[in-house]
Amino acid sequence: MKNKVIWLGLSLLIVTTMLLASCNSSTTTSTPASTTSIVTTTSTTPTSIASTTSTTSQLTTTAVTTTSTGNWWDSLGTPQYGGKLTIRYSQNPTGFDPWGSDTLTTIMSAWMERLFTDNWTLNPSVYNFQTRFRPNQDETGCLAASWEFTDPTTFVIHLRQNVYWQNLPPANGRQFVASDIVAHYMRMYDPQKGTFTNLGGVHATSQNLLSLVSVTASDKFTVAFKWTTPNPEFIYETVMLSGNSENSIENPEAVTQYGNLNNWHNAVGTGPFILTDFVDSTSATLVNNPNYWGTDERYPQNKLPYINLVNFLIIPNASTALAAFRAGKIDDLDGMTLQAAQGMEQTNPEVIQQKVPASYALSIDPKHTVSPYTSIQVIEALQMTLNLPEIANTYYSGQVDPWPVSMTSNYLTGYNFPFSQWPASLQAQYAYNPTQAKQLLAQAGYPNGFNTDIVVDSGWDMSLLGIVQSEFAAINVNMSIKTMDNASWQGFVSSSHSQDALAANSAGGMVGRAVEPIVQLNKWLPTDAGNWTQIFDPVWNTFATQAAAATTVTQVQQIVQNANLYVAQNHFVISLLNPMGFNLVQPWLKGYSGQVNALSGNVGASYLFFYPARFWIVPH
Numbered sequence: 138m139k140n141k142v143i144w145l146g147l148s149l150l151i152v153t154t155m156l157l158a159s160c161n162s163s164t165t166t167s168t169p170a171s172t173t174s175i176v177t178t179t180s181t182t183p184t185s186i187a188s189t190t191s192t193t194s195q196l197t198t199t200a201v202t203t204t205s206t207g208n209w210w211d212s213l214g215t216p217q218y219g220g221k222l223t224i225r226y227s228q229n230p231t232g233f234d235p236w237g238s239d240t241l242t243t244i245m246s247a248w249m250e251r252l253f254t255d256n257w258t259l260n261p262s263v264y265n266f267q268t269r270f271r272p273n274q275d276e277t278g279c280l281a282a283s284w285e286f287t288d289p290t291t292f293v294i295h296l297r298q299n300v301y302w303q304n305l306p307p308a309n310g311r312q313f314v315a316s317d318i319v320a321h322y323m324r325m326y327d328p329q330k331g332t333f334t335n336l337g338g339v340h341a342t343s344q345n346l347l348s349l350v351s352v353t354a355s356d357k358f359t360v361a362f363k364w365t366t367p368n369p370e371f372i373y374e375t376v377m378l379s380g381n382s383e384n385s386i387e388n389p390e391a392v393t394q395y396g397n398l399n400n401w402h403n404a405v406g407t408g409p410f411i412l413t414d415f416v417d418s419t420s421a422t423l424v425n426n427p428n429y430w431g432t433d434e435r436y437p438q439n440k441l442p443y444i445n446l447v448n449f450l451i452i453p454n455a456s457t458a459l460a461a462f463r464a465g466k467i468d469d470l471d472g473m474t475l476q477a478a479q480g481m482e483q484t485n486p487e488v489i490q491q492k493v494p495a496s497y498a499l500s501i502d503p504k505h506t507v508s509p510y511t512s513i514q515v516i517e518a519l520q521m522t523l524n525l526p527e528i529a530n531t532y533y534s535g536q537v538d539p540w541p542v543s544m545t546s547n548y549l550t551g552y553n554f555p556f557s558q559w560p561a562s563l564q565a566q567y568a569y570n571p572t573q574a575k576q577l578l579a580q581a582g583y584p585n586g587f588n589t590d591i592v593v594d595s596g597w598d599m600s601l602l603g604i605v606q607s608e609f610a611a612i613n614v615n616m617s618i619k620t621m622d623n624a625s626w627q628g629f630v631s632s633s634h635s636q637d638a639l640a641a642n643s644a645g646g647m648v649g650r651a652v653e654p655i656v657q658l659n660k661w662l663p664t665d666a667g668n669w670t671q672i673f674d675p676v677w678n679t680f681a682t683q684a685a686a687a688t689t690v691t692q693v694q695q696i697v698q699n700a701n702l703y704v705a706q707n708h709f710v711i712s713l714l715n716p717m718g719f720n721l722v723q724p725w726l727k728g729y730s731g732q733v734n735a736l737s738g739n740v741g742a743s744y745l746f747f748y749p750a751r752f753w754i755v756p757h
Contacts, residue, residue, distance in 0.1 A: 206435075206436075208258075208435065209260045209262075210258075210435050213727055213728060214727060214755070216433065216436060216439060216443050216727070216728075216753045217443065217753045217754070217755060218443050218445075218753070219443075219444075219445050219754070220444055220445060220446075220753070220754030221444065221445060221446040221447070221448055221754070222444050222446070222447045222448070222468055222726070222749055222752065222754065223447075223448045223449075223450060223466065223467050223468050224447065224448070224449050224450070224467070224468065224469060224736050224737065225449075225450050225451075225452050225458045225461070225462075225467045225469075225470060225737075226242065226244075226449050226450070226451050226452070226737065226741070227451075227452065227453050227455070227458070228242040228451070228453065228740075229242060229417065229418045229451050230242050230243055230244045230415075230421060230449070230451070230741060231243075232245065232382065232740070232741070233245055233398050233399055233400070233401050233403075233404060234387065234397050234398035234399050235249065235321070235325065235382045235383055235384075235385045235386075235387050235398075236324060236325060236383075236387075236397070237397075237399075238382045239382045239383060239740075240740060241740060241741075242740050242741045243382060243740060243741040244412075244421055244423075244449055244741055244742070244745060245382065245385055245404065245406075245741075246382075246385055246408070246741070246742060246743050246744060246745040246746050247408055247409070247410040247412070247423050247447065247745035247746060247749070248303065248404055248405065248406035248407075248408040248410055248411060248412055248423070248426075248746070249385035249386055249387055249406035249407070249408060249746065250279050250280055250385070250386060250406060250407050250408045250746040251279055251280065251384045251385060251386065251743075251746065252278070252279060252280050252281040252294060252318070252376065252377070252384065252386075253276050253277070253278060253279055253281055253376075253377045254276065254277060254278070254279040254744065254746075254747045255271060255275065255276060255277070255732065255744065255747065255748075256275050256276065256277045256434075257277075257433075257434045257435060257747075257751060258434050258435060259275055261730050263275075265730060265731065265732070266732040266733060266735075267493045267494060267548070267730075267731050267732065267733055268494065268496070268546060268548050268549060268651040268733060269496050269651050269652050269653075269733050269734065270549055270651055270652055270653050270654070272551075273373045273377060273690075276377055277434075278297070279746070279747065280296055280297060280300060280313065280318075280386065280407070281294045281295070281296060281297070282295050282296060282297045282298075282358075283295045286369065287361075289367035289369075289688065290350075290363060290364045290365065290366065290367050291361055291362070291363055291364075292361070292362040292364070292372050292376065293355075293359065293360070293361045293362075294318075294359070294360045294361075294362070295358060295359050296313070296314070296315055296318070296358040296359070296360065297313075297358075297430070298312075298358050299430050300312070300313035300407050300430045301313060301407065301428060301430060302388055302405065302406070302407055303405050303406060303407065303408075303411055303426055303428065304428055305405045305411065306405075307388070307390040307391055307393075307394050307405075308388045308390055308391065308405050310428060313407050314354075314357050314358065315354035315355075315356065315357055315358055315359055315360045316354050316389075317386060317388070317389055318352065318354070318360045318386065319352050319353065319354050319360065320389035320392075321386050321387060321389070322349070322352045322362075323352065324387075324389075324392065325383050326349065348364050348365045348366045348371065349362065349363070349364055349365075349375075350363040350364060350365055351363045362376060366685065366686075367688050368684075368685065368686070368687050368688060368693070369688075369689070369690055370654070370655060370684075370687065370689075370690045370693040371655055371684075371685065371693075373690075374653040374654070374655055374656065382743070385406075385743075386406070386407070387406070388405045388406065391403055391405050401415040401421075406746075407430070408426065408429070408745075408746040408750075409425060409426050409429045409431060409441055409442040409746060409749070409750035410423035410424065410425060410426060410442065410447055410745070410746075410749070410750070411423060411424055411425075411426050418451055419450075419451055420448065420449060420450050420451060421448070421449040421451075422446065422447075422448055422449075423446065423447040423448075423449075424445065424446050425442045425444065425445050425446070426442075429441055429442065429750070431750060433751060435751075441750045441751065442749065442750035442751070443750070443751065443752065443753040443754075444749060444750070444752060444753060444754060447745075447749055450467065455473075455477070458470060459473075459477060459480075459481070462481075462488075462721060462723075463481070463484055463485055465723065465757075467723075468722070468723045468725075468726045468754075469720065469721065469722050469723065469726060469729065469736050469737075470720070470721040471493075471718065471720045471721075471731075471736060471737040472493075472495075472718040472719075472720070472737070473718065473719045473720070473721055474718075474719070475533060475534060475536055475717070475719060477719065477721070478490050478719035478721065479534075481721055487724050488721050488722065488723065488724070489721075489722040489723075489724055490719055490720070490721060490722070491719065491720040491722060491729075491730065491731040492536065492717045492718075492719055492731075493717065493718050493719070493720055493731040493733070494546065494548050494651070494715060494717055494718075495645060495649075495715060495716050495717065495718050496546075496645060496650070496651045496652065496733070496739075497546075497644065497645020497646055497647075497648075497649055497650055497651070497715075498542045498546070498645065498646055498648045498649025498650075498712065498713065498714060498715035498716075499598075499601070499641070499645065499646050499649075499713040499714060499715075499716060500641065500646025500647055500648050500649075500710040500711060500712050500713055501519070501591065501605065501639055501641050501646075501710065501711040501713065502639065502640045502641060502646060502647055502669060502670050502710045502711070503516055503519075503638070503639055503670060503710070503711065504634070504636055504637070504638060504639070504640070504669070504670060504671050505670055505671050505672050505709075506671040506673075507637060507638065509581065509582075509583060509587055509589075510638070510639075512581040512582075513707065513708050514577045514578070514580055514581040515577070515578065515581050515583065516708040516711060517566055517574075517577055517708050518573075518574040518575070518577035518578045518581070518612065519574070519609060519612075519614065519711050520541070520566065520567055520708060520711050520712065521566070521567070521568065521569065521570045521571065521573055521574040521577070522569075522571050522574045522608045522609060522611060522612050522614075523569065523605065523608055523711070523713070524569040524608065525539055525540065525541060525567075525569065525712075525713070525714055526539040526540075526569070527569070528601075528604060528713075528714065529714055532600075532601060532604065533714070533716065533717075536717050537714050537715060537716055537717055538714065538715060539714070540555075540556035540557075540567075540714075541556060541567045541705075541712035541713075541714075542555075542556070542648050542649040542712055542714075542715050543648055543649075543701040543702070543704045543705040543712075544647075544648050544649075544650060544657055544660070544697075544700060544701050544704045544709075545649070545650060545651075545654065545657060545697060545701050546649045546650055546651040546715065547649070547715065548651060549651060549654070551694050552654045552693075552694050552697045552698065553698070553701065554698045554701035554702055554705070559702075559705060563702075563705060563706060566708075567705075567712065571608075571611055571612055574612045575612050575613075578612060578613075578614075585613060586612060586613025586614050586615070587613075587614060587615075588614075588615045588616075588617070589614060589615070589616050589617075589638045589639060590616060590617045590618070590619055590637070590638050590639065591616055591617075591618055591619065591638065591639035591640065591641060592619045592620075592621065592626065592629065592630055592636045592639070592640045592641075593618065593619070593620055593621075593626070593640070593641045593642070593643070594620070594621055594622065594623040594625075594626035594627075594642055594643050594644075595620050595621065595622050595623065595626075595643075596623060596643030596644075597620070597641055597642070597643040598643070599618075599620075601713075602618060602641070605713075606618065616639070623642075623643070623644075626642065630642070630669050631666065631667055631669050632666060634669050634671055636669070640669055644739065646710060646712075646713070647660055647661075647667075647670065647709070647710050648704065648709075648710055648712055649712075649715040651733075654684075654693060654694075654697045655681075655684050655685070655693065655697075657697065657700075658680050658681040658684050658696075658697065658700060659681060661674070661677050661709065662677075662678060662681055663678075670709060670710065672709060674707070676703065677700070677703065680696055680697075680699065680700040680703070683696045684696045684697070723757075724757075725754055725755045725756075725757040726752060726754060727752060727753050727754070727755060728748070728751055728752040728753060729748070729752055732744065732748060735747075735748035735749075736748065736749070
């Protein structure tokens with residue numbers, strides 16, 4: 138099924154009709170803490186349910202009786218049952234099956250859980266989960282109760298024994314067992330052969346499972362993953378840390394009965410919410426699962442979820458969504474611009490604003506196989522003509538870091554290589570210096586500058602691009618701008634590499650990435666479809682090879698840091714800045730502190746099974 142777009146006129150009519158119900162949010166933010174080494178651990182999450190409080194099916198709100206625990210979360214107030222959470226999605230959910238939905242917008246994580254999740258008891262001042270990549274030591278078990286490496290290539294997971302499928306056919310509330318995990322990964326790897334040896338059958342979204350040899354159940358609640366690699370970072374990134382849909386566990390009886398789960402009516406999982414209604418391009422409705430196994434790690438006596446109902450409204454138009462939010466009909470809007478946040482401060486000062494770093498920095502990406510971008514001097518000259526500190530202070534009102542970034546986000550401490558640590562000679566190559574930039578162009582054979590063009594998708598910030606265009610013009614580089622809708626851009630640039638000069642994508646550039654570190658190293662491999670800069674560098678290829686062969690997390694961190702230095706030294710791209718997104722949260726939504734993928738994401742939130750079950754609504 139392809140994503141559909143609501144026409145503006147229809148969306149206004151639909152939103153007016155649908156936005157008659159909703160409720161919303163709060164919290165504080167903090168900077169992520171250092172990520173050091175990843176160690177094998179066991180979950181601190183309780184494995185038994187001590188339920189003293191039950192939810193109701195009505196949209197009432199009942200306070201939970203608790204006493205002060207002396208923990209940091211007491212300041213958030215007492216959790217309460219009931220109420221409705223309303224979330225805006227800008228794209229229509231079309232992915233309801235983990236197999237084949239990795240690039241589709243999805244909400245299936247609300248009913249399909251994963252083996253691992255975030256540590257709900259961790260103080261945000263220690264780590265706030267505001268990047269897609271989560272350090273292993275800050276993760277805990279969801280369906281997994283404990284885990285260990287029994288040898289360097291064998292990762293053993295012991296499952297919780299109190300988990301049950303939702304009481305829906307064909308699962309009918311049976312116990313969740315190890316064979317369900319085996320069936321899931323066998324299907325994800327090769328649904329035709331059901332084997333881990335037929336590499337030709339590997340699904341496109343599961344390429345990171347190529348090193349997986351087998352998944353076996355040694356007993357009813359124990360699963361062993363056998364790998365060809367002894368690299369713990371690779372194994373953690375694939376099974377524990379990846380937010381991809383391939384780690385959402387589906388019911389095997391449903392797959393057998395229906396063939397696939399593409400029809401939303403066949404949604405069934407172990408999660409806290411049950412999908413009861415879906416109106417294409419309009420809305421989705423989920424109610425709480427009365428038989429959900431989970432309890433609140435902060436208040437173990439409290440059965441989850443707190444919220445009775447979750448309502449997704451599909452509203453593509455940002456202005457329409459902002460109007461609905463101002464009226465209190467939406468509880469949270471993630472990833473808003475600085476301008477939208479400033480406007481909300483004027484009209485709705487009670488709204489809580491959370492500043493969260495974007496998952497990617499912005500960049501201008503040259504095609505290295507065409508002139509003049511075969512010359513590193515030309516790219517360096519264009520970098521020098523950008524006054525990044527001034528852009529940070531004026532255009533972004535001082536809300537962003539004013540320095541360029543390399544491949545890895547500065548928020549991935551331990552893997553990144555921040556500008557402050559670059560050698561002074563390299564920092565000088567990124568400093569604003571139009572005089573030196575003109576000299577570099579002359580040395581490269583372009584004393585009078587040149588004409589060029591850039592292909593951007595229609596979501597790109599055209600005001601910012603206008604600043605770039607003006608600063609390039611100051612050294613006689615005249616850049617024309619071509620815009621395409623995002624789907625066309627992906628086909629023209631990302632897939633076929635048909636651009637003839639520069640390119641840029643609004644979803645983020647090729648630097649400042651906050652995704653899994655080993656995944657980052659694949660971005661400039663010759664085989665990666667996303668290598669639209671067309672860099673074919675044998676030295677670069679060695680970083681990915683070294684990372685794959687590493688046997689400790691510390692080794693991987695050093696390799697990624699070295700790769701970051703290499704990217705900056707060789708000017709793979711023209712770095713702009715890492716923008717901040719602004720989450721707008723209604724004051725009645727409690728527990729939300731901007732955790733990435735808690736309520737929204739590029740293709741849907743991957744933690745809907747976790748966070749909305751622990752958030753609560755206060756009367757308003």
